[in-house]
Amino acid sequence: EIVLTQSPGTLSLSPGERVTLSCRASQSVSSSYLAWYQQKPGQAPRLLIYGASSRATGIPDRFSGSGSGTDFTLTISRLEPEDFAVYYCQQYGSSPLTFGGGTKVEIK
């Protein structure tokens, strides 16, 4: 099983700041099969990025993903008020499918 470790656990930031979230895998994720999700309190997760760097339909271009192998990054170029949420990574390159523990982005 591939274990995904997200860091940091919590980030305290201000609107307008740039944020970089990390997702590290315990072994290589094949074909960069790595996705990112955003989840707000009381809501279902929303797909942001798949294939490590492809934005999902309707996702603003301030969200970008990068990485390969065992190290992946989600970058938000300029935080908007609606971006404060928890972010999860997920690998789908091998079974079982696994998620990271999440990074909470909170308002400073």
Add this chain to the structure above:
Amino acid sequence: EVQLWESGGGLVQPGGSLRLSCAASGFTFSSYALSWVRQAPGEGLEWVSDISGSGGSTHYADSVKGRFTISRDNSNNTLNLQMNSLRVEDTAVYYCAKVGAGGYYFDDWGQGTLVTVSS
């Protein structure tokens, strides 16, 4: 617009059973794999099970294997999860999720249904 609507959650005693359903619309149902993903209170996301578009292939997390059964009815656009021998640690919000066209990521989610296992 894709819509997924879960139902069937509730309170059940340890050792009991529950059947979750997910009604889908807005896409060609039989063309897509579907999955159940759960989230314990205050915790992260955990993949539970998935099923291919035809229903001929299924997979389960080790934590539920032998206790949960996933199925689908392509004539009624419905996904199901039969949960038996429920444990306290199965308490969670259960989400129905549509698998993406390019791999087993989840591009649409239902609103979730809460399952509470408690005596």
